[in-house]
Amino acid sequence: MELLKQQILPLVQEAVSKLGTSNLPIETMLQPTRELDQGDLTLPCFPFAKALKMSPVAIAESLASDFPKHTSLCEVTAINGYLNFRVSPHWLASQLLTGAMETTHDVAERSVLIEHTSANPNGPFHVGRARNAILGDTLVRLHRLWGHEVTAEYYVDDMGKQVAVLAWALEHLSSSEVERLLSDRDAVNPTWETKADHQRVRWYQAAQKLRQHEDEAPAIEKAIGELVHASENGDQSVLDSFEQAYQPVLDGMLETLGRLGIQFDRFTKESRFVTNGEVSALMDELGALEINGTADNGAQYLDLGARGLKGKTEFFYRRGDGSSLYATRDIAYHRWKWSMSNELINVLGEDHKLQAKQVGLTLEELGLERPEVVFYSFIKLPEGKMSTRQGNVVFMDDLLEEAKAQAAKVVADLRQDYEQETIHHIAEAVGTSAVRFNIINVSPEKGFSFRWEDALSFESGSAPFIMYSHTRACSIHRRVSELLGSEVKTTINLPKELPQGLVDLLRVLGRHNDCLRKVVLEHRPHLFAEQLLHLANGYNAFYRDCYIIDEGEVNEFFYLVSELARDVLRKGMEGLGIVPLESM
């Protein structure tokens, strides 16, 4: 609890120095307690033992008995060699209710560019890609919540083989040929028949099949190879035809993402860096580097072994025919990104780890910094990895429909007086929020298997649990507004005794910004999801212990706490992309 730490750190430092210890880093040693029932901050006294020739238990006790009184503290105790500090609930309440949560930020002026999703526009958005989009968008939202200026960017892979295959198929295959080739697969879900991403992916999949099995494969391969080559050389007519092929698919994907509350500020096309000459300029620069090498056929690489890379150390950036590679364009792209922002964050699948390292080392070689990268492990189906090519995917459109349907069932069951329209509105919010939460709740580097029953869980420890607490706070707000109009007092009259549920809620609120700071700095949104669960839990206990409206009378102090919690809950939910409904 930074709020408390700021107050007592000087006191602790003074007390420790009085005992006569050398200069240990008290600031980092004074940490949040692990055992919440022991207090809010703790100072382990073990490291002092040697210098003082006293037992840690005795040191802690001595410090505790002499510790000066301070308004922010209600208790200082010594247990098992720990010096524990408990925040005064009255002090905490008055701090929180006078805007402490707004003023604790010291946000540096930063313009953050977060690139995420950037999936190849060759088919509908599927759950295997969801982790990137949800992780990325949550980072965008949390950085904004913290006060950073953020640009959310989608890097569009508008050249290369995947789009080439799609473009080729759309031009050369008829609808009946496509369906014949895919006769052993499920037909398009009728719900999405008119959605371009679901339509066009059939052409892509049919072409992939042709490329593997038919006699005509070599000819197709040649045609596609020519398209790829032309696109890599910046042939505008080919790039235009690619765009015509993928843009409707991309639009369909973005529609799906929009349903999850995911939006982008900018789309940057990969081909841009080829057509504007930056890639070829870059390759010339790389060629002049000390660690540059040339293969027999003229292909060029950097020997990154000289920069500490292990394993395969040659990083090829130019082919024998002089054309660039994906990673080369990525470097040009990063150079451009650095020209606009002073913090770069990329969200990438773990399969990109090596390449990200190569790109990062090369950027350093060019005198630039590496971007920060958040890696995540893939979402698998219980049957294995998802692949658009093979068609074993769960489409996000289907998941969201199913989530909504399940949520609608729950709402209709619980709220039998609601109109259909209301039920649909709530179900949509609950469904999409639950899907997001289910994914963001897990730390990114951990493997994740998609299971319907988990994705559609609406019980405690899920988004609806948080949403429900928030609606309780909203309901109270409505009722109090009816009772008091706008005559809510702003002077606080604290009762002597504060109920436990209230104290616990204040303490969760007191830790809230500590958590947000850590999450933004370390890119670990799952910890913020956990914080919101604690907050919702805390609000529920407060709601249980403290009647804000009792026999028609409003307890104004309780109400102010409720309103603070409502505000923090709502902002936090927005930070996670959970829809803050006002009733459900």
Add this chain to the structure above:
RNA sequence: GGGCGUGUAGCACAGCUGGAUAAUGCACCGGCCUCCUAAGCCGGAGAUCGCGGGUUCGAAUCCUGCCGCGCCCGCCA
């Protein structure tokens, strides 16, 4: 074979810049709706922190060796 990551209750998952009785949810057992929305609340039970060594006053956390799982090791994207 080499590199990176991961392994915590029946299941899922937090904690990993060393600190107290390893947190949370599901499932399981028991209790709570004449009272601000019970999608809730309270209580109970459940863990050789993958296995073996080491460092330390102290190890789930750091080092090391094994084992399981995932990803990567293209002049592909």
